[in-house]
Amino acid sequence: MDNEELNIFETSVQRSFDSIVSDGDVRKWRDLGTVPRDVWTRVGEAGLLGVSIPQHYGGGGGDFRHEVVIMQELARRDATGFAIPLHNAVVAPYIVEHATEQLKSHWLGQAATGEKLLAVAMTEPAAGSDLQGIRTVARRDGDHYVINGQKTFISNGLHADIIVVAVKTNPEAGAKGISLLVVETDKAEGFSRGKLLDKLGQESRDTSELFFSDVRVPVENLLGGSEGQGFRMLMENLPQERMVIAWLAMGMIESALEHTMSYVKERKAFGKPLFAQQNTQFKLAECVAKATQTKVFVQYCTQLLVEKRLDAPTASMAKLLATETQAEIIDTCLQLFGGYGYMREYPIAEMYRDARGFRIYGGTSEIMKIIIARSL
CATH class of the missing domain: 1.10.540.10 (Acyl-CoA dehydrogenase/oxidase, N-terminal domain)
Structure with missing residues (x-):
């Protein structure tokens, strides 16, 4: 290609x-x-x-x-x-x-x-970044598994028809006791959804709790061919998920800069366009330089991913760099809008709220640092 x-x-x-x-x-x-x-x-x-x-x-x-x-x-x-x-x-x-x-x-x-529509259900009320701490269990019963538990903060949770659910098939085995089961919601008696969760940003990403009460799932819906493979599969797929987050952050950075450049070239202060002021130019120059550096690294990681050579520490670097840069640049851009940046009618205000979640889901920035540090 x-x-x-x-x-x-x-x-x-x-x-x-x-x-x-x-x-x-x-x-x-x-x-x-x-x-x-x-x-x-x-x-x-x-x-x-x-x-x-x-x-x-x-x-x-x-x-x-x-x-x-x-x-x-x-x-x-x-x-x-x-x-x-x-x-x-x-x-x-x-x-x-x-x-x-x-x-x-x-x-x-x-x-x-x-x-x-698809969703993946990992996070639980008492288990966020620590996947080994999940409590949702699946007990083998003949040619079915019976699932009991609760998931939260599940994106696409309101509409998903097919959900990959992380469960404990052996609660005593730690990470080796985690499996992935696919639940088809229209065939899952005992499955229910909570109300839409009221989030700080990204409101259109429907997010809800999911409840499993003696939900029976056919054995063939077990991913990986055998029990206990779930944690391995999650770890193998998380680098791509983190690249998704990195690219969405990168796209938002570029959108924020585009909106801000248009605004400062049109808006006047002290008798001249904001863009003509040295402080504005310097701030935007710093932002563009950081954005360019970040994009080059994210593109490099994407090539590694396509070639199946992207490892977890490098993917964690991409997510950490992109999302932390996203927060810094969008904050700077909002400041250049002045009071209008605080008004929801301006996209920069929505971006500011939307961006905050990027440093949390898919593994917090702190978890990214732990993964990177362990590779040193």
Whole structure:
């Protein structure tokens, strides 16, 4: 695949989003606390779901670079709360890499059309970054597992039809007792969802609690072929998830700078445009330099990922660098807007709130530092 192919894909993505996503839609989704299902269906019809799912399973047959194009386009439209990257590049790989052939054929085509939406359920009220501390259990009962427990902060939790759930199949075995089970919600008696959680930002990314009360799941829904493989699979897939977060952060950085450059060139203070003032120029020069440095490293890590050479410490560096830089640059940009930066009608205000979660989910900045330090 060459750059020309990616450029053609980028043009196609832009045209598709032009017809699907407007500024008014993004505001409406924030107010609703979710992106409506009919919008997901339209995105599926446009071929933007499952772009890196292999073609023989009904997907687009692309790779992570195609997912990056979608992430950047969402960021340009201040729509990073639309969890297409979670569906495409975080959850679908668990099924592509670890489900049986029969279930791949059954689920992946539906995920690519938007008929079925995907989520992954790891976090629990008493277990955030410490995955070994999860308490949701799955007990083998004949040809089924019976799940009991609770998950929280689950993105796509309100609408997901297929959920990869981290469970303890052997509560006494620590990390080696964790398994991944796929729950089809329309077949899961005893499964229920809590209300939408009221978040500081990214309101359109529907986030809820999930409850499992004697939910029976067929044994064949166990990913990886045997019990106890869940922690390994999570660790193998987390580098890509962290690259998703890094690219969304990078897209938001570029969007913030674009909005700010337009504002300071139009707005006047003390009789001249803000951009003509040395302080404004210096602040923006620093931001652009940091953004460029960060993007070069994130692009480098993406190439490693595509070549299957990206390790956990390097992915952690990408997430740490991108999200910390995101916070710093967006804060600087908001300051240049003055009082208007504090008004929600300006995208920079929404970005400021949205960005705060990036240093928490997918592994906090502190966890990223621990992973990096252990590699030294």
